[in-house]
Amino acid sequence: MQQRGRGTDRNAVWAFTEEFPQESDDLRAARRAAQSLGADAVSAQVASLLTVLAATKNAQNVLEIGTGAGVSTVALLEGMQPGTAMTTVDIDASRIQRARTIIMESRLGKNHRVRTITGDAQQVLPRLSTGSYDLALVDVSSNITELTVYQALALLKAGGLLVVHNALNAGSVANPAARDETTAAHRRMINDIAECTDDVYVSLLHAESGVYLVYKR
Numbered sequence: 150m151q152q153r154g155r156g157t158d159r160n161a162v163w164a165f166t167e168e169f170p171q172e173s174d175d176l177r178a179a180r181r182a183a184q185s186l187g188a189d190a191v192s193a194q195v196a197s198l199l200t201v202l203a204a205t206k207n208a209q210n211v212l213e214i215g216t217g218a219g220v221s222t223v224a225l226l227e228g229m230q231p232g233t234a235m236t237t238v239d240i241d242a243s244r245i246q247r248a249r250t251i252i253m254e255s256r257l258g259k260n261h262r263v264r265t266i267t268g269d270a271q272q273v274l275p276r277l278s279t280g281s282y283d284l285a286l287v288d289v290s291s292n293i294t295e296l297t298v299y300q301a302l303a304l305l306k307a308g309g310l311l312v313v314h315n316a317l318n319a320g321s322v323a324n325p326a327a328r329d330e331t332t333a334a335h336r337r338m339i340n341d342i343a344e345c346t347d348d349v350y351v352s353l354l355h356a357e358s359g360v361y362l363v364y365k366r
């Protein structure tokens with residue numbers, strides 16, 4: 150009997166899963182905006198994961214740090230029930246403005262309470278209410294990911310879920326020879342959180358450059 154995993158063409162599996170999702174018009178609009186502004190965005194696979202997580206969690210209050218042009222924002226909103234709330238933060242005014250326009254012109258903006266905050270996460274997050282979010286996504290520059298992750302964890306309710314995008318810092322965490330400061334910070338963040346077994350359940354997915362799921366017990 151063939152063992153699962155043996156002889157698997159990982160590149161083919163990767164490509165298939167990345168191309169599998171069918172994206173909505175709103176997601177495609179956000180992707181076009183991201184491209185025109187030169188903003189990185191979550192892949193189609195990660196976008197579909199965010200939609201499923203938001204829906205499964207029945208998230209009432211969602212926090213996103215790193216709006217970009219709104220691809221992940223739209224993906225999260227698509228999984229959220231009408232009437233629920235989203236707060237999204239980005240330091241770049243032109244990106245967040247573009248995301249806001251896309252959302253407000255779609256049914257998502259009409260069905261949800263969407264608060265966009267332009268500012269540095271390090272200054273904005275301490276002003277938000279601790280223990281009040283059901284779901285948080287961290288998708289910011291690598292150099293501030295570690296600190297932002299801990300700030301976001303404090304803002305989650307018990308029973309909340311944190312999603313860290315690019316948790317493997319473009320894959321460098323998986324390379325034991327990579328010892329630069331940013332890689333070390335990502336490695337430390339992943340390991341330190343995983344060790345808090347009384348406080349969290351974690352799962353590290355190899356979607357894109359690593360998606361770290363942290364369930365706050």
Ligand SMILES: C[S@@+](CC[C@H](N)C(=O)[O-])C[C@H]1O[C@@H](n2cnc3c(N)ncnc32)[C@H](O)[C@@H]1O
Pocket residue numbers: 183188189190191214215216217218219220221222238239240241244268269270271288289290293
């Ligand atoms: C990879 S992009 C986010 C992409 C977005 N999640 C999407 O899927 O479309 C990272 C974003 O983090 C923002 N960012 C970087 N440093 C930040 C900071 N200190 N505070 C808030 N946002 C920051 C950048 O402006 C950028 O738009």
